[in-house]
Amino acid sequence: MLSPIISTWLLSAPLWESLWLTLKLAGITTIILGLVGLPLARWLNATQTRFAPVVEALVTLPIVLPPTVIGFYLLVAFSPQHPPGSWWVAVTGGPLSFTFTGLVIASVIYSLPFAVQPFQAALRAVPTELIDASRASGATVWRTFWRVHLPLARSGVGAGLTLGFAHTLGEFGVVLMIGGSLPGETKVASIALYDEVQKLNYASAHAFAGVLLVISFVLLVAVAVLQRRSRA
Amino acid sequence: MTGWRKFAVTALGCCALSTSAATEKIRVAAASNLVMVMEPLMRAFTAEHTQIELSVSHAATGNLIAQIRHGAPFDVLLAADLDYPQALIESGHAEEQTLRTFAHGVLMLWPQPPVGQKWQTVLAGPGLRRLAVANPDTAPYGKATKDLLTAAGLWDQIKPRVVWGENVAQTLQFVHSGNADFGFVAASLLSGNHDLRAGMIIELGEEALPHGAIRLGASRSPGAAKLFLDWLEGAAARIILIEHGYRVP
Helix, strand or coil: CCHHHCCCCCCCHHHHHHHHHHHHHHHHHHHHHHHHHHHHHHHHHHCCCCCHHHHHHHHHHHHHCCHHHHHHHHHHHHCCCCCCHHHHHHHHCCCCCCCHHHHHHHHHHHHHHHHHHHHHHHHHCCCHHHHHHHHHCCCCHHHHHHHHHHHHCHHHHHHHHHHHHHHHHCCCHHHHHHCCCCCCCCCCHHHHHHHHHHCCCHHHHHHHHHHHHHHHHHHHHHHHHHHHHHHC | CHHHHHHHHHHHHHHHHHHHHCCEEEEEEECHHHCCCHHHHHHHHHHHCCCEEEEEEECCHHHHHHHHHCCCCCCEEECCCCHHHHHHHHCCCECHHHCEEEEECCEEEECCCCCCCCHHHHHHCCCCCCEEEECCCCCHHHHHHHHHHHHCCCHHHHHHHEEEECCHHHHHHHHHCCCCCEEEEEHHHHHCCCCCCCCEEECCCCCCCEEEEEEECCCCCHHHHHHHHHHHCCHHHHHHHHHCCCECC
16 A cells, blocks of 8 residues: 555645545456457457447447436445346445445446447458468467567557546546545545535645646657657 | 427517516525525515515535635525635625624434434444434534434444435435445425425424525615515515424524
8 A cells, every 4th residue: 555655745645545545446447348348349240240330339339428427326226225236235245325336336337438449440450361370370469469469569469558547537426426536445536626615625626636637648758659659 | 490499489589578577686605405496486586676676596505605705696695604704794795784694594313214214223223324414514414413322322323334425415315226235314305205205303402503694795786685585584485484394483
């Protein structure tokens, strides 16, 4: 944990804590986005099934849906009073609402299209001859994917991962509805900033907003660099 | 075609009527817990004063304050406490002499604890997994709850099981959706909802949870705004407020 070295330089300790929590949430979400999103993007690119547009639309929905819709459905779904929330309680012993795990699940759903769409574009940009050559040399489909296809698409994949990470940092509406604002557990940066404004602590809100602005800007510059490189 | 024409004539007629009747317009910024009572209050007021048009915006009071300080065109603020209006007086955005307490909120534990059991016992018991409380730093009902539980000597024990609602309406929603077992909410939120099970009124005393009303410095209809503030303290408004789970001074 970073907590012991959390300082009160520039921001108060609770704000540093919420920033660290946000980075942790974005980091774990990004890892899962890679593990789920890359095979999904590859499948969507390759599949001939007529259900592909339906799956593609489902993955893209979070771009269009208001976060309040996702938050509302998750709040209902996480409720320990009925399935699927009650199944989760039966298996793990605890509910999903107001927990870090619940936020990770919400963030993966919420940020999925922001990662999968760049993944699809990056994988599509790799010349099929190279894939075919690998397959012809006897490599399995998955070995080809992990050892040939993915390394060749790495810049675009990096852009997708960075965008997924950055988008999770900006999450607000969904967390507001299912988080319960628990310090160190679900009180992420955007919620902490909202609370500072509510408390009329504009000075600390300014400092915190500035920190978030700089982090987001640096991440987007990274996305732009990676996307240029993948086009080159 | 005739249907459409009739519709168009009616619509135009309504516009003409409303513009000729309403000579002044006041915009009210109101705290979230007033969401149920504002509609009937506005209806009653405009029935009496047909020359005035009322519109209302609901948000957490802290957000409303930020908006007012940055030029939002509100005439009147109805807050869930007296601290927020005070902050506006200090920053020069509201008129101190117009501040008044128009209602007192009533805190409610929802749902009602099992018959024959004290709420203190139920909340301290092992059966409680999650208790929903509004954010005490920003929501007056949350602060009242924290003070209540602290005075009962239960705060430190219960705090690890508390989830924080952004406002008192969300606090109710956490319980209603089954994600929390109990919540401390505003009685006003339950008043219009007959499908909700009953709650238990928590006695905090006559002076608890004062709701302040104040005219804002930016008001472009100060006369109408003053009229509305005075009307809020009259008999008609008081009856509506009581019916919706408030106490009146």
